[in-house]
Amino acid sequence: MSAAAPVAPTGPLIEAVRLTRVLPETVPVTLVEDADLAVAAGEFVAVTGPSGSGKSSLLYLLGLLDQPSRGEIRLLGAPTAGLDGDARARLRLATLGFVFQFHFLLPEFTARDNVMLPMRALGRVGAAEMRERAEAILASLGLADHAGKRPDQMSGGQRQRVAVARALANAPAVILADEPTGSLDTRSGEQVFRLLRDLVDRDGTTVVAVTHSPEFAAGADRRIHMVDGRIVDDERRP
Amino acid sequence: MSLVLEIATTHVRARARQSLVAVLGVATGVGFAIMMSALMQGSQVDFVQALVNALPHITLSDDRPAPTVQPAERLYASAEIHGLIPHRRRKGIKNPLATMAALEGWMPGAIAPAVNTQVIMSYSGRDVSATVVGVDPAREPQVSNLAVKMRQGTIRSLYRATNGVLLGSRLARKIGARVGSNVSLTPPNNVRMNAEVVGIFHLGVRTADEGTIYTLAKTAQILADQIGLVNEMRFKLADPMIARDVAGRITAETGYLAVSWDEAHEELLSAFRLRENITVLMIGAILLVASFGTYNIVSTITHEKARDIAIMKSLGLRERTVRRIFVLEALMIGAAGAALGSLLGFALCLFLGSLEFEFSAFTDMTRMPILYSPAHYVTATAVALVSSGVAGFLPARKAARQHPVAIIRGAT
């Protein structure tokens, strides 16, 4: 799988500069404060930190689901500040893949149809090719036999893998995962970790994953630690 | 199938029962809207048809539109004359034959002269007042449908007796006279005349059937005590819709007042217009209420599917696309309701049309006059679709605007 959009050859894939997000409540709530971060293509980054430290908030900002109060995000070398809703949606669809703690599959759709959803929304290839590709992705995640099942006919681990498959649908350059193994047992969790690991190693996909699991974090290339909305530690595995 | 359509279908199917209730709501609205339009327009068209067929399109009477101008006023611009007893004109239209010939020259239709006078008709001790219309049996069939509306006898039967009369069906029933009965006619300030009933007509217009007596012009002139009198001319046009314009021209040319059928029944026709407006309002209200059901189901679905909406938006579906899903759901309900409602409306029309009634309206129909017009179905369907679209758009817009982060946080 290759990145959907041309990657700036030298610069980082994702770049956050003094990223700050403050909720404008009566007593303003700071979710993320002055976060500087650059993620290169093909990196596997784990984001750790205590509960409430702003990990999810950072991920939403990087995934253009939320907009920063200050600072800036550059995606594939291009600034994102001036983009309108549709342009941001388009960028998410074509270059980003999301995996959340909860699977968020459409309950009435089969695994295959759920995986095809982002492809159909993007509409770059024909129906037959979409179907073929969806089944190939599902098969690569060990779900070949479950393509025709609806979410309620699958186990939690299988559902989460379908969610990963959906994130891969448009061959995104970056996968953003928020506790993808959080709701899974150890074995299923390991499976999903392996899957992400393989994507990085085999396909050169970039993964940024929030996790509470020390094993998961230990298996990543790089670990970012957050406390109180700030990045306090950023270490690369030797 | 498009993605939007597929998702919309699954939503509606998942809420099948509630969606069906919404569909039935729209169907009821559309059905009754169609039925009411068919009935309202049907009775109006029916009535106008009866008027146009039964009565002359234009009636020229010997009234002058303006009061008599005194000779002195004609001479001096500033003169104003008080206390004069105006010169009493001889009744009737002057030079009726010449006038008729002149009008026949340009008018697109037929003309028949008539002699109108009031009488009290007595028969077996009962008295009723009636209008005598003296006609020319040769010309009359060209301006009214009297000839074809005879129940007994013909117009020509008038020639059979010395003073033959044709009675309206209701008038005959009211006094109990039949063909062959001898009635007496008493005009105001004149002597009584004995007459023989030679025919019964039924025009279907209540006022005419209840109070009109047709005689020969000559007979009516005797009753009016003025030989050669013609105080009315009646016109039938090829196109009744231009009657008002033609009447204006006749008034201008002859100096006598010509009144078209629609002017003569202005009040009735404006009552119809009022009724039309009320109908439109009622139909609007029905369809509005029906669209509440659609609004309800669509907003229920958007709440239920908040999670799906959030994930679709976070995956990168545009706001517009998400909105379309729910508007489409409303339109599906609206379309199904309109289709079902059209069938319902048609069935209601058939049913109403099959019932028999005794109406006491201006005309004596026995069945509901139903007008079948594709326009009713098209209009009701269009209104149902538009109101469903609006009913769906409001919750759809709200749902599509939702910030996915809030929902994703809430669900995780």
Ligand SMILES: Nc1ncnc2c1ncn2[C@@H]1O[C@H](COP(=O)(O)OP(=O)(O)OP(=O)(O)O)[C@@H](O)[C@H]1O
């Ligand atoms: N809408 C909101 N209103 C007020 N506070 C909020 C809101 N959303 C998030 N927060 C707060 O912002 C902080 C950061 O939240 P965030 O979800 O990013 O933490 P997290 O690191 O992902 O935690 P966890 O590991 O428990 O998922 C938390 O303290 C949270 O309570």
Ligand SMILES: [Mg+2]
């Ligand atoms: Mg979190």
